Amino acid sequence: EAEVAQSPRYKITEKSQAVAFWCDPISGHATLYWYRQILGQGPELLVQFQDESVVDDSQLPKDRFSAERLKGVDSTLKIQPAELGDSAMYLCASSLTGYGSPLHFGNGTRLTVT
Amino acid sequence: EDQVTQSPEALRLQEGESSSLNCSYTVSGLRGLFWYRQDPGKGPEFLFTLYSAGEEKEKERLKATLTKKESFLHITAPKPEDSATYLCAVGQGGSEKLVFGKGTKLTVNP
Numbered sequence: 001e002a003e004v005a006q007s008p009r010y011k012i013t014e015k016s017q018a019v020a021f022w023c024d025p026i027s028g029h030a031t032l033y034w035y036r037q038i039l040g041q042g043p044e045l046l047v048q049f050q051d052e053s054v055v056d057d058s059q060l061p062k063d064r065f066s067a068e069r070l071k072g073v074d075s076t077l078k079i080q081p082a083e084l085g086d087s088a089m090y091l092c093a094s095s096l097t098g099y100g101s102p103l104h105f106g107n108g109t110r111l112t113v114t
Numbered sequence: 115e116d117q118v119t120q121s122p123e124a125l126r127l128q129e130g131e132s133s134s135l136n137c138s139y140t141v142s143g144l145r146g147l148f149w150y151r152q153d154p155g156k157g158p159e160f161l162f163t164l165y166s167a168g169e170e171k172e173k174e175r176l177k178a179t180l181t182k183k184e185s186f187l188h189i190t191a192p193k194p195e196d197s198a199t200y201l202c203a204v205g206q207g208g209s210e211k212l213v214f215g216k217g218t219k220l221t222v223n224p
Contacts, residue, residue, distance in 0.1 A: 004157075031210060042118075042201055042214030043158070056211060091157050100146035100165060100205055103212055105157030 002026040004106035006092050012112045018080035021109045024073070025094030031055075033103060034067055034077050035091040043091055049075065050097070082113045117141075120202050120215035127222050130191045135218045137202030138184040145205035147185050148212060149178050152199045161200075192222045 005024040013019045025032050030051050035043035046065065048056040051072040060067065064083070069075040079086055089110050093103040121136045139147065146165050150158035162171045164180040171178050175196065177188040187200055199219045203212040 033211065040216070042203070042216045044214070045211045048211055056209065093157075095210070097210075100163065101210070102146075102148055102160045102163050104160060105150075107155075107157045110155070 004092055004094055004104055006106035006109055008109055009107065010110045012114065013082050015084055015113050016081040018078065019082050019111065021077045021090050023075045023092030023106060025092070026104055028096070029094035030097045031095045032069055032075050033093040034075070035093060037089040037091055046077070084113050087111055087113045118202055118204055118213055118215040120218050122218060123216070124219045125221070127192055127220070129193055129222055129224050132188070132190045132192070134189070135187040135200055135220070136184060137215055139204050141204050141206045141213070143206060147180055148203040148205070149187055150201040150203065152201055152217070158201055194222045194224050196220065197222045
């Protein structure tokens with residue numbers, strides 16, 4: 001079964017440093033999402049792409065976070081500078097276009113900011 | 115404001131002891147209610163989608179049902195391998211994103 005690939009699996013960084021996460025969605029999935037999940041909470045949407053275009057980034061802290069999906073396939077999420085409160089699991093998901101389609105998640109990147 | 119509330123937050127069962135998890139929602143224009151299973155350190159794994167009140171879906175020991183205000187995930191004769199966090203999410207009108215609840219952490223003891 002096709003999977004969403006994410007790397008790295010774990011990342012430890014010091015506050016004020018830059019960090020980047022990569023995601024490769026399931027082939028053919030036009031919609032890509034980045035979610036953030038704090039321990040004990042449900043995932044919260046950061047940004048949604050339709051092909052290479054941003055559809056929803058209303059919850060993305062744009063002063064420090066950026067996301068891109070240049071060719072409409074894989075995507076990168078960047079944080080600069082990282083803050084202690086950014087420690088969380090960063091999940092990438094993809095879906096076939098269409099309302100009501102299930103999201104398929106990768107195994108995430110666990111970020112720890114020290 | 116659209117909301118998804120799951121209860122209980124945590125549930126401990128003995129192997130074979132059936133129970134139900136609840137997901138209540140307030141959303142304008144429901145475009146699907148989704149159940150996911152999440153194991154520690156992993157991403158959520160898709161289980162079911164329900165689209166309309168009265169709909170039911172089953173998979174092994176799990177059965178999901180939907181009303182106009184809530185969904186239940188029934189677990190029949192659970193086994194230790196069913197231990198996980200179960201997340202509920204709703205798709206809302208005009209958007210493809212999913213809004214998640216905080217989850218129910220299920221522990222099944224042998």
